[in-house]
Amino acid sequence: MTAPSHDSGPLQRCDDCGGFLPPQAAACPNCTASPSRLGSRLGKVALQAATGSAFAMTLMACYGAPYREPAVVERPPNSMCEDGWTDADSDGSCETNCADYAQSSAAPPGCEPTLTRASDDPVPDDPPPDDTPPPFPSDEE
């Protein structure tokens, strides 16, 4: 199996609008600027070609997942909590539940799944309980 041919070449960019210029363009299709204004972009294209990246593209699929590098920068636990939630037991989780108290004498009575907020704002509706399988949709259409 061979790679497909590609007859358009790497595309240069218009200095006026930043759009790409098709091969042999007499003017930028987006802003009608003359290709003589390309100058400063040509070096970049040549560099891309030299490094083999001129045709590089990030593979995507609409049912896939966004591209991200394997490595991630971890954030301190409390800075991850959203909108006033707090990591009360410093276990890296903004949610508090029985599992968080497994090794602690501070478990609340009944150890009901609870959510702790940093402020006195009205508590929102509970998210679906963890142990309840979500309802399955009935047939539609």
Next chain:
Amino acid sequence: MTRRLDVVHATPQPRYVVWELTLRCDHACHHCGSRAGKARSVELTTTEAVSLVRQLADMGTNEVVLIGGEAYLHDGFLQVVRALRAAGVRVQVTTGGRGVTIELARAMADAGVQGASVSIDGLEETHDRMRNARGSFRAGLAALRRLRDAGVPISANTNVNRLNRHDLDALYGRLLAVGVSAWQIQITAPLGRAADRPDMLLQPWHLLDLLPRIAELKRRAHTDGVRIMAGNNLGYFGPEEADLRSIDPGGSDHFQGCQAGRHIMGIESDGAIKGCPSLQSRHYVGGNVRSRDLQSIWNDAPELAFNRKPAVDALWGFCKSCPFAATCQAGCTFTAHALLGRRGNNPYCHYRARDFAQRGMRERLTLVEGAKGAPFDNGRFTIMIEPLDADEPGLREPDELVQIRRPHGLV
């Protein structure tokens, strides 16, 4: 191990694979292309799925994204994750998140899931309406938190359409707060259930406003350490193309044609193979791994090979005479096919919308043939050209936009 490569010169290989483990789902989203809900009648067993992992690894697959339905509703979900990791394949999961408990999140992390993208399709009201389940938005955010807390890197994905196109800025704030590192935005194409609901779809001229806004949002997100990536069907070749397509600011990436069957492959839960997970099953399934080995399907099936030679001759309509035709080749194949019944002409295009607008015109899509009701099926639209400032008839309330509508009216 990367999804970024020289797509023109590299030998076709299924480097990036999206695998529907089951069609069983705990949502019944109004825009779902696969009409997920019930499992397919003959889905791959865990043993068959694990066997397929070896074939993928042998063919050079770098990364697999497990989807559904909900991948976690397949009995062998975690076994498949472990098998992929053992074979050296990077594993991500795309999920609606409704059933992601703390325990499941931890199990996913333990099994080796290296990233999870949760579908968040707008602010709470819009998301719950689109996904046809009250509480879905909160469940999605809870899933993000649970996965993050379990150590799974989190990201989000959003289908943009007429219901939620004004939610994006505010939604970004919610996603930032919960700690996503990346966000994929794509257009809701009329595939599956979305094909039954034409009123919820964008019209091509909506791109005139939408794409610059997303490009601006992407620039802002970069300063927050969040990477917004345009899905394959969001483009093409307007002034913001490089901003939308490049990974980092200042990049000069641009769309280089549909990669279905070149470097991307889709697997349906019954073992059917196609060049991209979103492609119409009826037209693009090239074989089934139950009856044929994966390598021979990939190498020999014409249904997977349509992108392996320049497709300019297959273009028609506006795309045939477009100055970017040789590079773009009508953008996303499944989207073009979903709109006009065959590939090669794609009205969901920023450059095209701008070109019409410069002439004081715009294209309107009108449904003329309904979808039949199968997973990944499509209807057919026709294009009407009208003045750019034509009246916008029939603007309806959000609940009406998700009603099923056939070519002759509301069902």
